Amino acid sequence: MKLEKRAFRAGGVIMVLMVVPWMTACADKPSAPVGEKPALCSEPWPNFDEWNYNALAKMTISPELQQQYPDLFENGHLKPWDVIGTGQAYEVNSRYVGIEELLYKIGGGVSVGQQMYEDYRNNRTRICGSDH
Secondary structure, three states: OOOEEEEEEEOOEEEEEEEOOHHHHHHHOOOOOOOOOOHHHHOOOOOHHHHHHHHHHOOOOOHHHHHHOOOOEEOOEEOOHHHHOOOOHHHHHHHHHHHHHHHHHHOOOOOHHHHHHHHHHHHHHHHHOOOO
């Protein structure tokens, strides 16, 4: 997954974050002929947990933060996605929450994962109407 730099305003502070290209691409999608919905509308919703993981995987995480999340890191590296997403439901959910917490801490109090979800939802709703 390719990430792009984008600026977000958070509490009067402008933050430059790496984001998924669809955040801007969705806004540029051409409209469908009258009476038809664009292809985006028939696509399944993305796996936001995996998107959060991919965003985190592109970042440099300090050893101090890695120590706070031992279920996510091994030998100074983020564990592979298939390891993060495998196990008992409560274990997997705990890891997903850990990823979101890390993105929040790295984002300086801005929930990067929540921002990605809301941007996608808002763009999709604007283009397709409410379907989720």
